[in-house]
Amino acid sequence: MPSREDTGIRVHLGELLAERGMTLAELSERVGVTVVNLSVLKNGRAKAIRFSTLAALCRELDCQPGDLISHDPASSGP
Secondary structure (H helix, E strand, O other): OOOOOOOOOOHHHHHHHHHHHOOOHHHHHHOOOOHHHHHHHHHHOOOOOOHHHHHHHHHHHHOHHHEEEEEEEHHHHO
């Protein structure tokens, strides 16, 4: 089984939810994205994110895109 490529992209959705005392289900209702899709994003398994989704997440979490997603070049693949 091939290993998943590590892009070095880190999603901080779990931390932001905890800081704001918000559940994934509550965020799902607010942004109109399924809990399953938010869970995929939260667990770092998403392959892409639409700018409209990113904007909605930032609006509801009162954050900037860089607060939600970061890049760790030391852990990215070749």
